[in-house]
Amino acid sequence: MNDAHLHMLVNHFPIVGTILGLIILIGGVYFRSISIKNTAYFLFIIAAVFTVFSMSTGEGAEEIVEDMPTIGHEIIHNHEELAEKFAIVLYLLGVVSVIGLITNIRNHPKATFFSYAIVAIAAVAVFLSTKVGTSGGEIRHTEIRSEAVNQNSNAASPKSENNEY
Incomplete structure (x- = not known):
């Protein structure tokens, strides 16, 4: 198993864990449930740990795939x-x-403030996760790259020089 394989194994959890954590946390805030909020916090903590693994395998994965055809350094x-x-x-x-x-464990008066602050940070993280996930997918899935979508759009609409109606 090389770094590219390891990267593919661990890189999904920071994205999926953050999205699920945000959904769960919003539910915890809505229902005012400390246990639901704590579940979301655990997901965020685990997502952060998996981020360390994902970042540490990313460089090795880059070395393996950067010279493959259709990949390139820019992407x-x-x-x-x-x-x-x-x-x-x-x-x-x-x-x-x-x-x-x-x-939450200590029933501190600032617990509610932190839950709202974490919702805000998690929302930013979810936004970035979609960007990271898409850009990572584009590395090997050329069909989702914007230039591939533009080429398909242009090919789907035939252009005629003599459009007489």
């Missing part, structure tokens, strides 16, 4: 830049989730 660089931003937000989300968990 990998774009994915790497987005992943670094996403990782920073997820690390922040993980740390603040630990604080939120502690405030």
